[in-house]
Amino acid sequence: MSEPHPSLTYSSYLALDEVLAAQHPRSDEHDELLFIVIHQVYELWFKQMLHELTGLQRRLEAGDTPRALHTLGRVRAILKVAVAQVDVLETMTPREFTSFRGRLDASSGFQSEQFRELEATLGRRDSRMFEHYPEGSPGRERIETAMARPSVFDSYLRYLLTQGYAVPAGAIERDLTQPWEPSEDVQQLLLAAYGDEGGAAQVAERLVDLDEGLQEWRYRHVKMVERTIGAKMGTGGSSGAQYLWSTVTHQLFPDLWAIRSQM
Numbered sequence: 171m172s173e174p175h176p177s178l179t180y181s182s183y184l185a186l187d188e189v190l191a192a193q194h195p196r197s198d199e200h201d202e203l204l205f206i207v208i209h210q211v212y213e214l215w216f217k218q219m220l221h222e223l224t225g226l227q228r229r230l231e232a233g234d235t236p237r238a239l240h241t242l243g244r245v246r247a248i249l250k251v252a253v254a255q256v257d258v259l260e261t262m263t264p265r266e267f268t269s270f271r272g273r274l275d276a277s278s279g280f281q282s283e284q285f286r287e288l289e290a291t292l293g294r295r296d297s298r299m300f301e302h303y304p305e306g307s308p309g310r311e312r313i314e315t316a317m318a319r320p321s322v323f324d325s326y327l328r329y330l331l332t333q334g335y336a337v338p339a340g341a342i343e344r345d346l347t348q349p350w351e352p353s354e355d356v357q358q359l360l361l362a363a364y365g366d367e368g369g370a371a372q373v374a375e376r377l378v379d380l381d382e383g384l385q386e387w388r389y390r391h392v393k394m395v396e397r398t399i400g401a402k403m404g405t406g407g408s409s410g411a412q413y414l415w416s417t418v419t420h421q422l423f424p425d426l427w428a429i430r431s432q433m
Contacts (some may be wrong), residue, residue, distance in 0.1 A: 205274070353425065
């Protein structure tokens with residue numbers, strides 16, 4: 171057992187000097203600090219979810235049902251916290267936000283590299299996700315790399331192979347850079363897995379929890395935007411609530427939803 175390092179403290183272990191010095195309001199308005207802290211916390215949760223989803227894909231492809239279920243439960247719990255944070259942000263009135271909004275210039279949540287990487291990990295394949303990042307920039311490379319590797323659903327299909335299910339070869343060997351297209355063959359396979367009522371069905375239900383959790387977060391996010399700025403354009407030239415509404419009902423795992431009417 172290693173001996174504790176004598177100079178390690180709570181503050182140094184958590185790098186609190188750096189973390190607590192990372193907020194730089196651009197105005198004297200009271201509420202700008204809250205806006206910064208909330209969004210920095212979101213970025214930390216995005217980082218943790220990316221870390222968890224990487225572990226999830228490893229565990230799925232290794233056929234490790236218990237640990238995959240545990241990880242999916244953790245990601246779902248993080249999403250619940252992310253939703254709850256909207257309550258804190260909604261304590262800011264439209265007038266309070268407007269008091270410093272002009273200082274944000276072209277910055278926008280649409281520029282979150284980690285959220286774009288998270289979307290790609292969950293299966294989104296859309297070049298618009300990275301086209302406004304300069305070619306060769308670290309952010310663009312991260313997003314492009316995520317869009318070229320297996321998504322969470324791709325890993326679930328590989329998990330089904332480890333559980334003895336005959337996954338269609340085309341579903342496994344597909345071009346990973348392209349969006350997943352719902353498949354009747356895969357849906358029949360999923361129905362068989364649900365019929366067996368084993369680990370594969372449990373993991374599928376936790377994936378639906380994840381999908382629903384992200385939709386819930388998107389809904390609370392867009393309602394918060396409407397409550398704060400109404401139909402105004404978003405910062406950085408985005409369309410604001412209009413675009414966000416278009417994402418609310420997007421399904422990460424459409425096959426898992428399609429089979430609901432066939433059970």
